Amino acid sequence: MQFSLWLALLGATVVISFTPGAGAINTMSNSxxxxxxxxxxxxxxQQAALVIHVAIVALGLGLLVSNSPVLFAAIKYAGAAYLIYLGLRQFLAKPTGNAEVEAARRDEPAFSMFRRxxxxxxLNPKAIVFFLAFMPGFIxxxxxxxxxxxVLIATVLAVDxxxxxFFFAAAARSFQRFTRTVRGLTMMNRAFGVLFIAVGLMLAFL
Structure with missing residues (x-):
């Protein structure tokens, strides 16, 4: 890949990564x-999912998804339902103020966080469509x-x-003062729950 083309790829990837979405919300919530x-x-x-998306497009399966309204809709609504589920679960979470319970909450297994x-x-078919439009310009x-x-995958993953x-997870640290009380933690849970639900609804209907 020519250096000038790679610089264009780098610039586009930076802009895309800074665009808020479900991944950014999930990262801030985890932080x-x-x-x-x-x-x-x-x-x-989240990066593992991006690698899968790139592989789907590279193997030509992305065209199958984008050209099949039924398959596209099935993945889209499954993704929207999952985000809404995460939002409802976080919105309804009730902090107890119990130190042992809160410590267990912070010790969520790494694989559980990775899987989520x-x-x-x-579960975002629009990512497949995006890579279908994005990748040909750099290959x-x-x-x-x-x-x-x-080179494309390494650049996308490194930037993201x-x-x-160092941006979204670090930014969430500024809200940690709210998590020191039951009331503050409840407010943060509801705020991030609403954000997850909003992104799920946008995925489903926009």
């Missing part, structure tokens, strides 16, 4: 609930395909991890 350091597990799950992050990004058919895809962890 508040499990801590800044452990929020990386959710971020890595993966599903948040994976040259007259050059080795594998190397170009590896940095933005998610």
């Amino acid at each position: 508040l609930n499990a801590g800044f350091g452990r929020s990386i597990w959710g971020i890595l799950g 992050g993966m599903w948040v990004n994976l 040259r058919l007259d050059q080795p395909q594998l190397t170009q895809y590896l 991890i940095l933005v998610m962890w």
Whole structure:
């Protein structure tokens, strides 16, 4: 991949990563609930989903999804339902003020965070359509395909991890003062619950 083309890819990826969405909300929620350091597990799950999306498009399966209204709708509504489920669960969560309960909440298994992050990004058919439109501009058919895809994936993952962890997860730390009381934690749970539900509804209807 030519350096000028890679710079264009880098710029586009930075803009995309800074665009708020379900992944950013999930990252901020993890940072508040499990801590800044452990929020990386959710971020890595989101990256795994991006790799799968790129593979789907590269193998030509993305066209199948985008050209099948039934399949596209099924994935879309499943993704919307999952986000709404996460939102309702967080909205209805009731902090107890019990130190042992809250400590257990912060010790959520890494795989659980990874899995949730993966599903948040994976159940979004619009990501497949986006990569269908995004990737052809950076892949040259007259050059080795594998190397170009590896460069693209490495760039997308590196930028997204940095933005998610050092911007969105770090930004959530400024709200941690609200998590020191039951009332503050309840407010934060409801705020992030509403955000998850809103993104789910947008995925379903926009």
